[in-house]
Amino acid sequence: MKNEKWQMKNAKCWHTHFALFISHFALPERCVLQMAVVKKTKASDLHSLCKKLVTLLKKHYKPASHKKDKAVLETMLYAVCLENATQEHADAAFERLHESFHDYNEIRVSTFAELAECFEGMSEPDARAARVRAVLQYVFEINFDFDFEPLRRKTMELAEKQLQKIRFLSSFSQLYTLQKSLGAHTVPVDDRLRDATVWLGLAPPHSSTAEAADCLKSAVMKADTATFCEYSRSLALDERLTQTFAKTKPPEEGFDLDDMLSRLEALLRTAKKPVKAEPAASKKAAPKAKATAKPAAKSAAKAKPSTAKKKKPR
Numbered sequence: 001m002k003n004e005k006w007q008m009k010n011a012k013c014w015h016t017h018f019a020l021f022i023s024h025f026a027l028p029e030r031c032v033l034q035m036a037v038v039k040k041t042k043a044s045d046l047h048s049l050c051k052k053l054v055t056l057l058k059k060h061y062k063p064a065s066h067k068k069d070k071a072v073l074e075t076m077l078y079a080v081c082l083e084n085a086t087q088e089h090a091d092a093a094f095e096r097l098h099e100s101f102h103d104y105n106e107i108r109v110s111t112f113a114e115l116a117e118c119f120e121g122m123s124e125p126d127a128r129a130a131r132v133r134a135v136l137q138y139v140f141e142i143n144f145d146f147d148f149e150p151l152r153r154k155t156m157e158l159a160e161k162q163l164q165k166i167r168f169l170s171s172f173s174q175l176y177t178l179q180k181s182l183g184a185h186t187v188p189v190d191d192r193l194r195d196a197t198v199w200l201g202l203a204p205p206h207s208s209t210a211e212a213a214d215c216l217k218s219a220v221m222k223a224d225t226a227t228f229c230e231y232s233r234s235l236a237l238d239e240r241l242t243q244t245f246a247k248t249k250p251p252e253e254g255f256d257l258d259d260m261l262s263r264l265e266a267l268l269r270t271a272k273k274p275v276k277a278e279p280a281a282s283k284k285a286a287p288k289a290k291a292t293a294k295p296a297a298k299s300a301a302k303a304k305p306s307t308a309k310k311k312k313p314r
Helices: 002-025 029-042 046-058 072-082 087-100 104-108 112-119 125-143 149-153 156-164 171-182 191-200 209-219 222-236 242-247 257-270 277-311
Strands: none
Touching: 046 209, 046 222, 046 257, 072 087, 072 125, 072 149, 072 171, 087 112, 104 125, 112 125, 149 156, 149 171, 156 171, 171 209, 171 222, 191 209, 191 222, 191 242, 191 257
């Protein structure tokens, strides 16, 4: 009897302590309400919403057309140039990289300072130089050659693991290579696109680029990823909006997806037009000034001989 009473007493104590333990870690009512809101938002049709987003962006942006497929190694190097940069700047940097050096081996043995010159005027030129050299060094150490096409024949899991072995290679470059070379269902996200994704409400606040890429992967269908990436990058790299995306502090629960399109329409409507016409106008005005100056010089030249002829008779 004493043993039974002792067991019952311990059981009651255990239940009491367990209840106190659970209540200590229980979420407050405000947090429970926030979770309910997030779950309701996630249940919405993200695929349809992203399609409407692309339709809206098509009215404001015209991305450059697709180019022919590159080799795997060239795709990786181009991804380094494209991260946090427009396609025009990436094309120029990629071209400088090939024109400044004889071949890939010369690039591999060059210093960071020499490689950084190819990325002059772009963000983080030293980091880009380090990534370029790390990519070439890794590929060369595998086969003592610069052929990385065997990556196409690997499964997605093995290819992803191999890319993760390359030093300094960002998640953007990895996902871009998997998308372009293996046709994977990935959405490459850099810092600029991450800021825009959080502002739109498609990713929670304080997300990393890899976390934002996972959110967009679930929100965009595989067949629509190429088009979505083109137009979303155009939005994220719009110089009129980058400060808004980067500096706007999101609420703790993130922006509401229900008013995403209306907020974006208002932002695009009130955004200032890019200042690109002024340099072109000044260039056109310069030839006119020269043209007006030349007749004045000719009239002065004609006037001199006339005065000289009048002095000869004297």
